[in-house]
Amino acid sequence: MRTIRVPELDTAAAWRTAARDLLASGTSPGEVIWQYGEAQPDLFAGGTATRPATQPASVPKSFVELSQTVCWHSDPERFARLYAFLWRLRETPGLMQDRGDAALATLRGLEKAVRRDKHKMKAFVRFREIDAEGSRRRFAAWFEPEHHIVEPMAGFFARRFGDMDWMIATPDRTLIFTDGAVSLAPGQPKPDLPEDATEGLWTTYFRNIFNPARLKIQAMQSEMPKKYWRNLPEAAAIPDMIASAEARAREMQLATPSLAPIRAGRISERLRMTDDAPAATDIEALRREAEGCTRCPLHRNATQVVMGEGPRDAPLMIVGEQPGDQEDLAGRPFVGPAGQLFDEIAGEVGLDRDRVYVTNAVKHFKFAPRGKRRLHQRPDGGEVQACKWWLDAERDLIRPKLILAMGATAAASLTGTGQGILKRRGTFETAADGTEILLTLHPSYLLRVPNAAAKDAATRDFRADLALAVAHLDG
């Protein structure tokens, strides 16, 4: 029979060392008695640390993490439980994944209890300011944790309250932070801390952030059990808040609506008067008008209307299908992946985007939400028809020599049919008002074509069409 004393300080590391040695020497759990308390070197050493390891102990990382948390639990059996499980783990390394195993379930339960206790300590420690010594402000708190968590919590408080000195006293251990150095002292009875005026402000806040119309006492107590209340300054207000809640809520419901104060009318009046400034240009006016467009249902879901952009006197107007995800967010046409591809190929054939008016056949983004994405959906005939009004208005303003229609939707809007775009591409057609229309593919088609050969062919065609447009304008 071996007795192992695990010290109160640095408990987790000491258990780990001891367990590693026991395992290496092949000591079964039945042969060990674990004790918790002040380390007595003569007993603890027992020569085990120096005994040569017969086999290197290798355990899953998840067990190491588990044991390093469970060691701080107050259950006297925790060390024995951990070692017994570790012993079984040698034979069956998969045991850590077995959430149905009773021993593991118990250990996970202990782990959860320690985690919860640590979390509640982070939440419910309440500092009071005490007299400053030197330049740093000083604070002190009293807390009663359920497990031996003060030591593993030192890091958290040191990271959080770095620019002040503080002390957290508990019955188990006292944590002290002075000039950036953490130290531990023995536990102590509740110290007498001076009154702190900020507690009054805090309680005021606590009382007023509470909504008496939604009383849910159970929900409060499951997260903030009564055992913590005695050390929380705000908790003293709870009984009264609960008692008066029903009456306060009823009072609000019964009160008849009041008359608005006189200034309200004046303020609302003034607000309505500050209307939008007049438009700078005609295109700008058109954009403003389009912002309120409800000609089809697409405006409901899209972020904003995306009108075309480019110079007033552009000889070439390029019409795409509709704004995509990026265009919808940015409010500008052709800034997404298809737009970038267009810019690249246009650059190759010497087509300067700044000299072109680019726009879309439909001005709102049509999509179907899928999780964190929006899937593009092709606008239907009705939507294209509804939006033609805006495209026609843009054509009226720009009066381009040539319109490049990219893709079936643009073709449908401009020529009345979007059928057979692959056959019609590269040819000129004439719009009802006599403007020449060159048909081509939509750049997003080039991005979508699955096989490389077809993609190359489509890109070649698209480039040729752009070049044709350039030549036509120059000629």
Added chain:
Amino acid sequence: MGKLDLQQKLAILSDAAKYDASCASSGTAKRSSRDGSGLGSTEGSGICHAYAPDGRCISLLKILMTNFCIYDCAYCVNRVSSNVTRARFSPEEVVTLTLEFYRRNYIEGLFLSSGIIRSPDDTMADMVRIARDLRLKHNFRGYIHLKTIPDADPKLIEEAGLHADRLSINVELPTDASVRAYAPEKNPGTIRKAMADVRLTREASKDRSHTGKRPARFAPAGQSTQMIVGADGANDAAILGQSTRLYASYGLKRVYYSAFSPIPDSTAKLPLIRPPLEREHRLYQADWLLRFYGFDLAEITDGAADGNLDLTIDPKLAWALRNRHHFPLDVNRAPREMLLRIPGFGVKTVNRILTTRRHRTLRYEDLTRMGASLKKARAFITAGGWSPGALTDTADLRARFAPAPEQLSLF
């Protein structure tokens, strides 16, 4: 009226802020003041420092900068036409309160919102100033959540994102029509545009430049929004449809649902009702099913004739009862997507089942230890030593879960 002292202001301006449901303080960048050069830390998970008797956690100092407001939103306690007492914090007062509360470990940080005074730009500029002072003058490393004012200058919003961990803009009501009806000065289009800007700026801040330099982090804990439930006539299908679109469009971290709750000094436009807390709860459950359990909106809402969720049982159980042909499922063989659809199984339980069943066959008793709620699940599963028999298809299965019918109150 005499001059208000800090305590009175705090009472008024926290009372005015409580209708915002959001209180998250999690998921931001890691920060620490271990070197003594500042105050505060953030380490990923949020901390709830107290709970009020309404069951809501108190993690942040949630206050308005001022409850003066020039807008007239019918649902809001601070609307211009309300007779509540008005107050205004100076930026210094907000900074001091935040720091002093933080030093005593009352809070994780600040959630600052405001009524609109003078103009949206002026108001936003004051809010940005508070965040800037906290960060730069006082080296505050705790959490800051700023409620963004959608009509404010995008430059101000950009600066706000550099200091704040989270930005939020409330869409307020589920449909554009109800926003126009109840919040006449707000423009749903402007709100969407502001959310789009935040998403774009956030995405741009993640791209490294060609030299590998990373731009300053922008709102590392993302953006969220809030919708009031039960003030207008929108049904649950409309509300969830709106949140699905918001999640997809603007990469929101959360959509908060806030049951419309009686406010002091109400307007005649909106009836004061008991807040529909159960409905709010069901909406959150449905929201989770949509985001983490692979459900489609239509699957959740198709059961109800009026487009509202069943209030007596949770939406997943309701779906399972409507789709019994999928069940019972064998927990030892069913794929992950189907395990997630079993009532009483959470994501954690499913993960545990998947890792354990690689090694051995699962028995019914194992499932309790894995965190499953078998009271709900047992009718829908088979496991070693358990088969529901005819239970899955019994006509009164729903009645076993729904609370016993209650006699209606006379009043």
